[in-house]
Amino acid sequence: MSSPPFxxxxxxxxxDRNGYENRDxxxxxxxxxxxxxxxxxxxxxxxxxYKNAQLAxxxxxxxxxxxKLDFFQKAEAAGVDQCMILSTCNRSExxxxxxxxxxxxxxxxxxEEMFPDIDxxxxxxxxxxxxxxxxLFRIAAGLESLVLGEDQILGQVKEALDYSRTMGxxxxxxxxxxxxxVTCAKKIKTELKISERPLSVSYVGIRKLxxxxxxxxxxxxxxxxGKTAVLALKYIYEYKAGHVAACSRTYAHAKQLRDEFKxxxxxxxxxxxxxxxxxxxxxxxxxSPHLVVRRGxxxxxxxxxxxxxAAPRDIDTxxxxxxxxxxxxxxxxxxxxxxxxxxxxxxxEKSRSxxxxxxxxxxxxxxxxxxxxxxxxxxQRCGAIVEDSCEYLNRKMDLGAREQKLLKKVLNxxxxxxxxxxxxxxxxxxxxxxxxxxKRFVRQLFQI
Numbered sequence: 001m002s003s004p005p006f007x008x009x010x011x012x013x014x015x016d017r018n019g020y021e022n023r024d025x026x027x028x029x030x031x032x033x034x035x036x037x038x039x040x041x042x043x044x045x046x047x048x049x050y051k052n053a054q055l056a057x058x059x060x061x062x063x064x065x066x067x068k069l070d071f072f073q074k075a076e077a078a079g080v081d082q083c084m085i086l087s088t089c090n091r092s093e094x095x096x097x098x099x100x101x102x103x104x105x106x107x108x109x110x111x112e113e114m115f116p117d118i119d120x121x122x123x124x125x126x127x128x129x130x131x132x133x134x135x136l137f138r139i140a141a142g143l144e145s146l147v148l149g150e151d152q153i154l155g156q157v158k159e160a161l162d163y164s165r166t167m168g169x170x171x172x173x174x175x176x177x178x179x180x181x182v183t184c185a186k187k188i189k190t191e192l193k194i195s196e197r198p199l200s201v202s203y204v205g206i207r208k209l210x211x212x213x214x215x216x217x218x219x220x221x222x223x224x225x226g227k228t229a230v231l232a233l234k235y236i237y238e239y240k241a242g243h244v245a246a247c248s249r250t251y252a253h254a255k256q257l258r259d260e261f262k263x264x265x266x267x268x269x270x271x272x273x274x275x276x277x278x279x280x281x282x283x284x285x286x287x288s289p290h291l292v293v294r295r296g297x298x299x300x301x302x303x304x305x306x307x308x309x310a311a312p313r314d315i316d317t318x319x320x321x322x323x324x325x326x327x328x329x330x331x332x333x334x335x336x337x338x339x340x341x342x343x344x345x346x347x348x349e350k351s352r353s354x355x356x357x358x359x360x361x362x363x364x365x366x367x368x369x370x371x372x373x374x375x376x377x378x379x380q381r382c383g384a385i386v387e388d389s390c391e392y393l394n395r396k397m398d399l400g401a402r403e404q405k406l407l408k409k410v411l412n413x414x415x416x417x418x419x420x421x422x423x424x425x426x427x428x429x430x431x432x433x434x435x436x437x438x439k440r441f442v443r444q445l446f447q448i
């Protein structure tokens with residue numbers, strides 16, 4: 001499957017391979033017949049993500065900081081000086097502003113040349129104008145993430161912009177769009193609290209433990225040393241457990257937990273039942289095909305909560321009948337996860353309305369900012385007139401330093417007053433056609 005040509009090189013409205021229109025209604029169109037004089041910058045995104053490229057492809061398109069810098073330098077040579085790269089395990093995307101179609105095509109070539117061993121045509125996603133902006137807003141809010149509403153991507157977006165800015169490859173427009181996307185994401189997380197409905201079984205399980213009997217100050221045993229066990233340990237420490245011990249069938253694997261959890265006690269797997277008699281909470285997360293905690297081998301002498309995070313089960317279900325035991329297993333947890341996922345999906349619809357409102361304001365700002373060069377030119381013209389007038393009057397009247405300063409202030413204030421209304425009108429223009437017409441008038445009137 002081959003990708004279409006770069007969308008904004010077409011002379012008509014087109015759609016990219018994901019069905020997004022490559023023209024938008026707010027003046028961010030990418031037509032072939034552009035006005036080459038004072039061309040405004042346009043926003044674009046290209047790259048791959050987990051939706052259009054499998055893990056094997058994404059693994060080969062990871063972009064290091066050194067690669068980013070090399071990309072930025074090549075982009076700058078092509079005339080693109082505002083560029084940001086977002087590279088995570090789930091995406092490898094470039095966000096940039098360009099002026100001419102040739103520059104945009106060069107950016108695609110530079111991107112593809114970073115990965116010479118992969119034919120990216122089948123996977124490359126290209127969005128432009130407001131569609132690209134909307135996508136970035138959704139990215140920051142976690143709405144395009146593999147885990148819907150996750151928080152980590154927001155920090156990754158901020159880090160991507162920080163790197164571009166530090167290296168000198170960001171500017172007013174890119175800074176504005178990313179900042180507004182981040183602000184909108186924070187608003188969504190604050191108002192809707194999507195990420196507070198956890199989808200991690202480990203986290204849901206630890207939350208369930210906390211609800212049933214506070215973890216803080218309790219003695220905890222974790223059986224297992226794999227990813228699930230490590231994640232459970234992180235949450236257990238966050239809840240300030242009193243004493244934490246761990247064991248694994250392979251003692252060496254258990255000892256490796258000390259690399260991350262310095263004060264954890266490592267015991268032998270054979271001593272697990274003895275340690276359980278001293279614990280308030282037991283969490284089991286092994287990959288064993290057999291039970292690791294059997295009812296016939298352990299009879300608790302004190303109340304204990306069992307959390308079984310394994311599939312197949314680690315903990316004998318017969319413990320559910322023991323009055324000294326409270327058993328939590330995956331059956332209960334998966335119901336909670338499914339419910340949380342449904343709630344998150346429902347909140348996504350509410351998120352969209354927040355994004356649309358903030359996106360509209362950002363799009364209007366970007367459109368209006370296209371008049372900034374013209375406004376700057378007017379201000380510079382005023383400054384030149386003030387300087388020429390002051391220099392002429394000083395020669396004729398031999399003014400002192402105080403009089404010169406006062407004269408310059410009065411002249412500048414008078415000209416600014418004359419320009420105030422035209423500038424205000426420029427900032428109110430809401431279509432590209434009106435802007436271009438206004439620019440022509442201003443150039444003729446002020447000889448800019």
